[in-house]
Amino acid sequence: MADPGTYVDEIRRIISFALELPPERLADTTPFDDLGMTSRQRIQLLARVEVNYGVSVDLDELDRLVDIRGVAEVISEAVAAQRAGG
Secondary structure, three states, X not given: OOOOHHHXXXXXXXXXXXXXXXXXXXXXXXXXXXXXXXXXXXXXXXXXXXXXXXXXXXXXXXHHOOXXXXXXXXXHXXXXXXXXXX
């Protein structure tokens, strides 16, 4: 499995753009709730990163998308699973 840290900077950029926040305000563990991200925005984020990385993530993983680090972990696992299966 790839190191989740591999995905952190790109995920930070995606979130920064979506929420119109400066990237430096987004620490890896800043809860999305603290940034005002809604559950709908989390679903949109999931869709964006799925397209960006060419993976499919089960909606059951949505509960793990609480901060940048959580998103990076989910994407890392999805990429690893895709590589193992493909």
